[in-house]
Amino acid sequence: MNQQEITAQLREWGVRVTPQRLAIAEAVINSTDHPSVQQIFERVRDHFPSMTLATIYSTLDVLERSGLIQELPFPQYSRYESNLEPHVNLVCVKCGNVTDATVGQEMVARLKSQISSESSFQVAWQRVDFHGWCSTCAAARERENLSPV
Amino acid sequence: MNQQEITAQLREWGVRVTPQRLAIAEAVINSTDHPSVQQIFERVRDHFPSMTLATIYSTLDVLERSGLIQELPFPQYSRYESNLEPHVNLVCVKCGNVTDATVGQEMVARLKSQISSESSFQVAWQRVDFHGWCSTCAAARERENLSPV
DNA sequence: TTTACTGCAAAGGGTTTGCATGAGG
DNA sequence: CCTCATGCAAACCCTTTGCAGTAAA
Numbered sequence: 001m002n003q004q005e006i007t008a009q010l011r012e013w014g015v016r017v018t019p020q021r022l023a024i025a026e027a028v029i030n031s032t033d034h035p036s037v038q039q040i041f042e043r044v045r046d047h048f049p050s051m052t053l054a055t056i057y058s059t060l061d062v063l064e065r066s067g068l069i070q071e072l073p074f075p076q077y078s079r080y081e082s083n084l085e086p087h088v089n090l091v092c093v094k095c096g097n098v099t100d101a102t103v104g105q106e107m108v109a110r111l112k113s114q115i116s117s118e119s120s121f122q123v124a125w126q127r128v129d130f131h132g133w134c135s136t137c138a139a140a141r142e143r144e145n146l147s148p149v
Numbered sequence: 150m151n152q153q154e155i156t157a158q159l160r161e162w163g164v165r166v167t168p169q170r171l172a173i174a175e176a177v178i179n180s181t182d183h184p185s186v187q188q189i190f191e192r193v194r195d196h197f198p199s200m201t202l203a204t205i206y207s208t209l210d211v212l213e214r215s216g217l218i219q220e221l222p223f224p225q226y227s228r229y230e231s232n233l234e235p236h237v238n239l240v241c242v243k244c245g246n247v248t249d250a251t252v253g254q255e256m257v258a259r260l261k262s263q264i265s266s267e268s269s270f271q272v273a274w275q276r277v278d279f280h281g282w283c284s285t286c287a288a289a290r291e292r293e294n295l296s297p298v
Numbered sequence: 299t300t301t302a303c304t305g306c307a308a309a310g311g312g313t314t315t316g317c318a319t320g321a322g323g
Numbered sequence: 324c325c326t327c328a329t330g331c332a333a334a335c336c337c338t339t340t341g342c343a344g345t346a347a348a
Contacts, residue, residue, distance in 0.1 A: 016322050016327060037312080052330050057313065059328095073222040077312060088260070090270045103267045107260045111237070111253055112279065118252045120284035121239045129276045130261065135269035165302060165347050186337080201305050206338065208303095226337060 001029045001082075006068065013066040023047055024059045028069050034079040034089070034098040072098075072127060081127075086112055089129045094137035101130070150178045150231075155217065162215040172196055173208045177218050183228040183238070183247040221247075221276065230276075235261055238278045243286035250279070 006025045007017045015021075027043045028035060035043070041056050060080060063069045070081045072089070079098060081089075086108035088101035108128050116123050133141060155174045156166045164170075176192045177184060184192070190205050209229060212218045219230045221238070228247060230238075235257035237250035257277050265272050282290060 018322070018328065020329070050330070052332095053312090054314080054331075055329055071224060073224050075220060075222050075227070078224070088264060090264075090268070093273060101264060101268060101270070104260055104263055107256065107263060111256045111260070111277075114253055114256060115237060115239075115250060115279050119239070119250060120287070121250070121279065122282040122287045123279050124242060124281040126280065127276070127278045128260075130264050130270065130272050131275065132273040133271040138269070138271045167303065167347070169304070199305065201307095202337090203306080203339080204304055 001068075009066055009068055010062075013062075015062055015066065020044075020048055020051060020055055021059050021062065024056060025063055025068060028060075028063070028080045029082040031082065032100065034072060034081055036077050036079050038077070040080070070125065070127070072129075084125060086126060087128070089127070090134065091129050091131045092134040092137055093131055094133055094141070097134060099134070104128075150217075158215055158217055159211075162211075164211055164215065169193075169197055169200060169204055170208050170211065173205060174212055174217060177209075177212070177229050178231040180231065181249065183221060183230055185226050185228050187226070189229070219274065219276070221278075233274060235275060236277070238276070239283065240278050240280045241283040241286055242280055243282055243290070246283060248283070253277075 003022055003026065006022060006029070010017050010021065010025075023044045024040060027040050033039075037053065037056055037060070040060075041051070041053055044051060044056070060069070060071070064071055067084075068082070070084060072079045072081050083100055086105055088104040088108060090099050090101050092098075108126065112123055112126055115121060152171055152175065155171060155178070159166050159170065159174075172193045173189060176189050182188075186202065186205055186209070189209075190200070190202055193200060193205070209218065209220070213220055216233075217231070219233060221228045221230050232249055235254055237253040237257060239248050239250050241247075257275065261272055261275055264270060
């Protein structure tokens, strides 16, 4: 998603398009690592040294209500998601990294259809997280088990 | 799950079994509404008037590490889940109620199998939330749309 | 008896709010 | 030009921590 599309989406919701908002939106939308508020802050600070966290929070709120991103609450702080299509997030319990799974999209979409058709709940959006060990941390754990200290 | 099973599970993890812990565990496990810390506090306070939130937080931490419950972070505060089997949570964006869906368990289980077999991620547990309007709030919204103020 | 838990109070830290200045439309 | 957004600081509130007394095993 480029600046023009983001601008159009924001205008549609009647909110002003500022350079700060565009920078924050791009930082989230053009990322795949589900960044936290702090991470977004650090990535935008280069271009806007005077920006504060209050602007980040305010803008993320606008972006969510404009349908561009979704907040993903985690125990310590929230992360932000730009992939609103049905998919699976893989959350590593060791390193904390969050990635989109490359498989499972179709089944999540079918699950969404099932909930919509077989229950009286009107689905708007979904969050599917699988928690466990990413390949890197799983390999490290394997080594520790083979050669304990 | 009754007190004896909870006691056995806690002993297995080498933690002491106190009346407070049993009461908190039962308040979460024998509930279906995914209670918050405050709600658990209110439900246990009748039997333990001197209990403080610190004990609730400490005990929920123990229960989670003992594999009895799971924390579900939400934007304002966490809720707690006792159904660790693959299933779908329905989160109402209007009233905030969280319920377990009566359908979709099998598909979540199949999704879990797919992730385990077709990716290098080692799944430990999952959280599947569908956000939208529960039947009550959907009906209310329908009425508002038909007869706007 | 030993060790860990409870209860109380204070601190911590991510998030929100109020307000004056400044910029978008 | 009017309204809304930004930036700064302070407040908020959920959660965590430290410690003395107390109960589990």
